[in-house]
Amino acid sequence: MFKNIWNVLKPKLKIAVVLLVIGAFSGLSIWGTHTLTYDRIQENRARARLQVYLDIFPDMDTTLEDPEDITSSILGMRLVEEPEHSTVFEKYDVYDANNTQLGYLMRGRANNDFGYVEVIVGVDMNGVIIDVVISETDNTPSYYTPLINNYMGNFKGQTLADVEFDSNTGATATYNVVRRVVEDSILLIEGDPILSIYQDAIDGVDRYETSYAFLLGVIVEEVRLIDASNDTVGYAYIGHVSYEGHDYRIAVIVSADETLADFVVLEETVPSGLSDALALFDAYIGLALADINVSDESGALEEALQAVLEAGLRRADETEEIRAYRDFFIDAARVEAEAITDDVLTELVTVYNESDEVVGYVFEGQAANADPSGAFGGSNITAGVALNSDGEVVTFVFMDYDDSGWAIDDVRDAIDVFYGRSDISDIELDDAFSGVTTSARSVSDIIEAALNYFETEMGSE
Amino acid sequence: MAQAKAKASNKKKDLGYLANLTKGFIKENPIFTFMLGLCPALAVTGTVETALGMGILVIFVLVSSNIVVSLIKGFIPPEVKIPSYIVIISTFVTIVGLLTEAYAPALHESLGIFIPLIVVNCLILGRAESFASKNNILNSAIDGLGMGLGFLGAMVLIGFFREFFATGALAYGVYLPLGVEGSIVNLEWYLLSIAVFSGPAGGFLVIGLLLGLFNGISIMKRNKKERERQKMIEEKKRIALERKRQKAMESAGGNA
Known part of the structure; x- marks a missing residue:
């Protein structure tokens, strides 16, 4: 019996051993070559990056911390932030040899369906984009090359407050990553006004993310508010009202202890008529959700705001099944x-x-x-x-x-x-x-x- | 006597090695005869240097994989032949990729995705399967070198026409780490700068024209050989007929 089993197993074991040996030799050879070439590859990459930095900031101080080591820190580039929840993973302040700040440089990276794209964004002290460069990618060259040649230059000279993105680049997947990195760069430099609104409403909000997109009703989106420890500290329920021909995003902000933390417009500037109408609902702020009974308001704007508040409170109270x-x-x-x-x-x-x-x-x-x-x-x-x-x-x-x-x-x-x-x-x-x-x-x-x-x-x- | 025999055998062997080496140049050229490896031939022959670079990388992978496949051919069970060859080839491709990124970064950037794609170059797997798995190490190495040189030659030829017609010049030192940069030919003849040759369409055009040319030459040679053969047959027929006639005359004279 054992002989029969052995006869069946023997050829399979042979295959396994042969494949194992081939795999082991392959792995060893690649590991050896990797070890041999690692430093040189890192140096080449650092050199290429330095060239990109110099193309963006020609007057940058390029003195190396260790003059013998091209991969060491560049004195003219001071790392000020390494955001965790952003496509931008490094933000630098850039200085010239006289220690005068020339601007900001962001390195961002994100994946798309075709691989990864690494993007460098250079911005001057006036908030004007100097250049946006794709520094590394494994996306399809025939797509991203025309993007680089024909569209990336359009960022040059645009102000961060009002960046216009191209919609027909022919390389949508690659350009979407570029767009995300540029948008995150804007948030890093200009600050995120929406985050400030959430932080004013609930202490400790570090970031936010959309947690649900509603298909029906006045509330279109639920936003989860998260603290630095990654805990949920509240939710914002977003609806829309129209006022003087403009569409405003209104947030019903509910804290984790189920009280209404704020009822605000998610815009930096709010017209006085709208803020006056919102003031009618200030009395509910700070109350437990269970104790809020919204009284009827009159006037089209007031009624629209009331509808958003009621819908937001209803969404905050619903179970997952009912949702x-x-x-x-x-x-x-x-x-x-x-x-x-x-x-x-x-x-x-x-x-x-x-x-x-x-x-x-x-x-x-x-x-x-x-x-x-x-x-x-x-x-x-x-x-x-x-x-x-x-x-x-x-x-x-x-x-x-x-x-x-x-x-x-x-x-x-x-x-x-x-x-x-x-x-x-x-x-x-x-x-x-x-x-x-x-x-x-x-x-x-x-x-x-x-x-x-x-x-x-x-x-x- | 034995010495003379050994000498003759060695000479025969040398001729075998030489024929093995040179067969890939024209007669069994991977691109122009077997039409293998057309993907890189279309993609990276925009310049002579990138074509040359890719050709060198393919030679390295082809020779190395042929040697290893020939070395372990007796140990690989037939069921896992192809996966084993692919692992071996991809190992060398990874090594070549790392070495290129370390020592010729401009070439690495220029060839980009086509370096890892050497793994699926039919030429390499084809030689491993059809030659290296049936021959000894030396012959396999020579076959890899010869086929690789044939591939390189074809790539450079395509690259030559494409770069020359697209730019009017032939640059060097741009992608390969030669230490100096310049142009071998720079006619500054802008009328000759036909941009289409630098793009994929130009690759198809040049390969098509060269294939046409090679096939034309091959057909002409074949026709010439056929004509000579026909001539020889007719000559033999004529001689045979003459002999027959002569014999008939002789036998007629005898009877008389």
Whole structure:
């Protein structure tokens, strides 16, 4: 028996040993070469970087801390900040030989779908961009070379307060990284006015990030406010109001102890009419959320602000489960779920409002379709489709999919062809979703299953 | 007698090595005959120097991988032949990449992504599989060198036409660490500066024209050989016919 096992194992062990030996020799050879060339490569990179710095600041003091070592610190470049949560990882103040500050230099780096891009941004003391340079990247050369030749020069001479970015560079992925680094550089030099607003509202806010984008309702975004220890110290719920032809972002800021920390405009300058209207709501600031009962205000602006405040407080109070269903029905207050045995549908959730009336139904389902051309993998979509109490499609939300992102985006762009309908049999997918019919077919299957279920099981109710 | 035999055998062997070395130059040229390694041939032949640089790197990888594959060919189980060759080739490509970045940074920057892409150059895997895995170390090394030189020659030829027509000049010392910079030819003949030759379209054009030229020469040679063969056949036929006629005459005379 052992002989048989050995006979089976022997060739496999031989393969494993041969591959192990080849791998080990490969690793050793690469390690040896790496060790041998490391210092020289670092020197070459430092030399190339120094050349970029000199192209941006020709008068910079290039004296090295150790004149023998090109990788040592440059005296004319003083590291002042190493931000952790930014694409910029080093910020320098740049000086000439007479110790006069010439400007700022930021080194930033971020990844995109094609690899990494390292960007250097040089800014003078007046906040004018001297140059933005891609110093290293492994993105596709045929894309980023025209970007460097034709578009990077457009940053030169622009002021930080009003930078204009190009929208048709032909190298969107690479340029997006450049844009992020430039935007983060602006925040580092000019300071972030939005962060200051959050810091005024809640002590200890170190940074902020968008934590949820709402699909329905007055509040469009939830922003998590984070302290230096990475703990959440509060949330801001962002809505919009229009005033004198301008759109203003309004934040309902709620601290972690569930009190209203502030109700403010997220702009540096606020017109007096708007700040007067906001002052009507100052009385609620500092109160626990449970104790706030917003009284009715009169006037269009005041009513709009009241709507934002109420919606923000409601968002702050919602559970995660209700939040998910409010992407389908903004009035959702309670849900009841039941499993469905169906080829496509897996669950039916009945959604109730605060008066305990049914506002609609959310069907969860999964559909798979093969691409008839065989060029793409096919379409496997898990999604939720919402029908209102009359059985009309209200919205469709993708939960998971194997399809390409661009295909789903194209389907999303045309998906409202299903909305408001209780019968979709006459929709020609080839016309409505040209180029992404396989993905659209999976969406259509889920919607059709939901409509059929509604008609056969709930239509008579 | 034995000495003379050994001498003759050595001479034959030398001729074998020479033929092995030179076969890749024209007769089995990787680019113009086998059309292997066309990706770098299109991508990095914008200048003679980058073409030369890539050619040198390919020679290094080709010779090294051929030697190693030939050395361990008896130990590699057939099921994992290709993965093993790829690991060996990619090891040398990584080494060559590190060495280039250390000692010829301008060339490294210029060749960019095409250095790691040497791994997938069909020429290298092709020689490992079709030659090195069946021959001894010396022959494999010579084959790698010859094929590599053929590849380098073709690359430089393409680079020569592309750079010359695109810029009217042939620069040196820009990408390779030669220590001096300049131009071998600089006609300043701006009418000759046809920018399309520096781009990918120029690569296709030059390779297409050179392939046409080489194929034309090869067809002409083949036709010439065919004509000579036909002539020889006709001559043999004529001699045979004459002999036949002569024999017939002789036998007719005898009868008379």
